[in-house]
Amino acid sequence: MDAGRRGPLRRRGMASATSGAGRCRLSKVGAGRRPPPARVRVAVRLRPFVDGTDGAGGPPCVRGLDSCSLEIANWRNHQETLKYQFDAFYGEKSSQQDIYAGSVQPILRHLLEGQNASVLAYGPTGAGKTHTMLGSPEQPGVIPRALMDLLQLTREEGGEGRPWALSVTMSYLEIYQEKVLDLLDPASGDLVIREDCRGNILIPGLTQKPITSFAEFEQHFLPASRNRTVGATRLNQRSSRSHAVLLVKVEQRERLAPFRQREGKLYLIDLAGSEDNRRTGNKGLRLKESGAINSSLFVLGKVVDALNQGLPRVPYRDSKLTRLLQDSLGGSAHSILIANIAPERRFYLDTVSALNFAARSKEVINRPFTNESLQLRVLAPVKLSQKELLGPSEAKRARGPEEEETGSPEPPAAPASASQELSPLQKLSSMDPAVLERLLSLDRLLGSQGSQGTHGLNTPRRERMVLMKTMEEKDLEIERLKIKQKELEAKVLAQEAVDPKEKENSSPTMLRPLARRTVTVAKPLKKAVVMPLQLIQEQAASPNAEIHILKKKGRKRKLESLDASEPEEKAEDCWELQISPELLAHGRQKILDLLNEGSARDLRSLQRIGQKKAQLIVGWRELHGPFSQVEDLERVEGISGKQMESFLKANILGLAASQR
Numbered sequence: 291m292d293a294g295r296r297g298p299l300r301r302r303g304m305a306s307a308t309s310g311a312g313r314c315r316l317s318k319v320g321a322g323r324r325p326p327p328a329r330v331r332v333a334v335r336l337r338p339f340v341d342g343t344d345g346a347g348g349p350p351c352v353r354g355l356d357s358c359s360l361e362i363a364n365w366r367n368h369q370e371t372l373k374y375q376f377d378a379f380y381g382e383k384s385s386q387q388d389i390y391a392g393s394v395q396p397i398l399r400h401l402l403e404g405q406n407a408s409v410l411a412y413g414p415t416g417a418g419k420t421h422t423m424l425g426s427p428e429q430p431g432v433i434p435r436a437l438m439d440l441l442q443l444t445r446e447e448g449g450e451g452r453p454w455a456l457s458v459t460m461s462y463l464e465i466y467q468e469k470v471l472d473l474l475d476p477a478s479g480d481l482v483i484r485e486d487c488r489g490n491i492l493i494p495g496l497t498q499k500p501i502t503s504f505a506e507f508e509q510h511f512l513p514a515s516r517n518r519t520v521g522a523t524r525l526n527q528r529s530s531r532s533h534a535v536l537l538v539k540v541e542q543r544e545r546l547a548p549f550r551q552r553e554g555k556l557y558l559i560d561l562a563g564s565e566d567n568r569r570t571g572n573k574g575l576r577l578k579e580s581g582a583i584n585s586s587l588f589v590l591g592k593v594v595d596a597l598n599q600g601l602p603r604v605p606y607r608d609s610k611l612t613r614l615l616q617d618s619l620g621g622s623a624h625s626i627l628i629a630n631i632a633p634e635r636r637f638y639l640d641t642v643s644a645l646n647f648a649a650r651s652k653e654v655i656n657r658p659f660t661n662e663s664l665q666l667r668v669l670a671p672v673k674l675s676q677k678e679l680l681g682p683s684e685a686k687r688a689r690g691p692e693e694e695e696t697g698s699p700e701p702p703a704a705p706a707s708a709s710q711e712l713s714p715l716q717k718l719s720s721m722d723p724a725v726l727e728r729l730l731s732l733d734r735l736l737g738s739q740g741s742q743g744t745h746g747l748n749t750p751r752r753e754r755m756v757l758m759k760t761m762e763e764k765d766l767e768i769e770r771l772k773i774k775q776k777e778l779e780a781k782v783l784a785q786e787a788v789d790p791k792e793k794e795n796s797s798p799t800m801l802r803p804l805a806r807r808t809v810t811v812a813k814p815l816k817k818a819v820v821m822p823l824q825l826i827q828e829q830a831a832s833p834n835a836e837i838h839i840l841k842k843k844g845r846k847r848k849l850e851s852l853d854a855s856e857p858e859e860k861a862e863d864c865w866e867l868q869i870s871p872e873l874l875a876h877g878r879q880k881i882l883d884l885l886n887e888g889s890a891r892d893l894r895s896l897q898r899i900g901q902k903k904a905q906l907i908v909g910w911r912e913l914h915g916p917f918s919q920v921e922d923l924e925r926v927e928g929i930s931g932k933q934m935e936s937f938l939k940a941n942i943l944g945l946a947a948s949q950r
């Protein structure tokens with residue numbers, strides 16, 4: 291009976307190239323040439339007997355068949371065995387080097403391509419996850435080996451004279467009882483997991499230490515490892531009571547124009563083990579810890595199932611672990627799951643369940659992409675000329691018929707826009723990344739076809755300007771529109787959040803934007819946001835300034851008109867980047883206090899909370915105790931994740947606006 295199913299490849303992808311506010315203004319150059327999807331690779335490692343009995347308690351319940359498959363007794367039918375096939379199977383005699391070289395080392399190179407990678411050790415308690423990931427001084431595991439190689443690789447690739455300068459940073463955290471704790475700064479308390487508008491998972495406030503050598507890595511890592519929560523259970527004397535996540539970031543900066551940047555993230559994760567508390571004998575705190583571990587692993591299973599079945603909602607947000615792994619499972623990473631199993635018969639049920647989980651995981655498809663961008667400075671505010679402000683079609687009309695006929699491809703001599711004053715090289719670097727990418731691919735294509743003298747980047751200045759102008763008219767403006775659309779939209783929402791009633795009663799000058807907001811036609815909307823960046827910045831500085839933008843109503847349609855492929859959720863997530871972290875933390879705390887202490891009437895003073903929701907919140911609080919964070923609101927029956935997000939956004943922006 292073959293239990294290791296090779297299911298049909300299912301397309302999963304969550305991270306798309308988007309642009310938005312702040313650093314999200316940078317677009318992903320690599321998005322147009324995304325690598326093919328990568329299936330989550332799954333390896334199984336069987337540990338040897340470790341109780342000193344060396345199998346005296348009975349033969350092992352698992353047996354390796356070859357380097358990829360194994361069999362285990364079928365508890366339903368003793369005449370039968372269950373057979374599983376994986377990308378790799380490592381038997382009890384396999385060494386740490388076998389696992390590292392066979393399953394982990396091959397994915398490290400993706401980090402230097404600006405892609406993400408992750409290694410997860412999964413399995414029941416006491417099955418050898420920490421041994422696999424961390425090991426011992428005599429038998430170093432995946433983490434020290436990967437760091438050693440990665441640092442060596444970055445030294446070689448980033449050395450003097452090489453096209454890219456490389457730097458490496460590390461962060462180390464644990465998820466303990468649904469709290470995200472910084473192991474490099476244990477005093478910092480529970481941290482929040484966020485997603486930026488490009489689909490990257492971020493933890494604001496998490497310590498990042500630059501590392502240039504393995505000694506430097508150990509200097510931070512070893513003391514931090516001692517901060518990890520471990521405790522004795524009946525099954526493991528030093529059982530990990532938390533999920534430990536080591537995050538290593540490799541940043542690359544191109545030394546010459548166009549000064550691209552790349553960032554690759556490596557997650558090395560030692561998951562806490564699933565526990566059967568009838569066998570662990572856990573009580574009190576251990577039982578509580580075990581509940582948190584089991585429920586987050588349960589959500590992990592649900593996420594994997596949802597990805598496998600192609601369900602529209604993947605419950606990443608149901609636990610901190612899955613939220614963090616969002617870009618590792620069904621996301622943007624090259625992932626390897628190492629399922630650790632134990633040979634002892636008493637582990638039999640845990641082993642079957644770990645193998646089933648592993649078999650399901652190998653059907654998850656990730657969509658790795660190159661996380662590449664141009665440096666922020668090359669996208670510094672550009673003063674747009676009148677023609678650029680009008681857009682191509684309007685500009686054409688404004689030029690008049692004669693000019694249209696004789697239309698010189700050269701840019702107008704005066705007034706010179708900021709971009710026109712740049713040298714050809716600067717012009718190239720300040721160009722929209724998407725345009726630049728297209729030029730580069732055109733250049734490559736022409737090069738590969740053996741075309742002479744017409745390479746996009748080698749053409750004389752005049753011809754290059756024609757090419758750039760045409761492309762800019764099409765692409766650059768659309769990109770700018772998208773960016774400014776989002777910036778303005780966020781500002782309008784901030785104003786809306788101040789007090790909607792105030793707006794209704796406001797003076798005629800304040801009514802104008804509202805009246806315009808009722809229009810939901812896509813074209814005027816685009817026109818309304820074509821403004822010089824400087825003007826937008828002036829508006830941001832003046833909270834009462836009139837903002838010409840159309841209402842959020844019909845938002846879906848509006849977003850579709852801008853970029854049909856852009857997930858709505860990501861555009862929404864950018865709002866946090868516009869507020870200082872202190873203000874954000876202060877706002878969250880204020881809301882949390884009100885949620886925990888306010889009466890139903892007090893709660894109604896919050897945005898988006900009516901009578902019914904206020905009562906639901908009070909009822910939930912009485913039943914479950916205080917909320918530990920604002921996101922817990924989505925646990926309240928009748929409040930969806932989306933509603934919680936929009937509640938958070940409206941209230942924090944409201945607070946921020948009132949502070950201003």
Ligand SMILES: Nc1ncnc2c1ncn2[C@@H]1O[C@H](COP(=O)(O)OP(=O)(O)OP(=O)(O)O)[C@@H](O)[C@H]1O
Pocket residue numbers: 336337338340413414415416417418419420421422526528529530531561562563564630
């Ligand atoms: N391949 C192996 N070779 C030798 N000893 C091993 C191996 N795997 C695990 N062990 C030993 O087994 C014991 C349990 O392993 P470990 O602590 O790594 O389990 P774990 O899965 O991390 O457990 P938990 O989830 O409870 O933290 C340790 O003493 C460890 O040294």
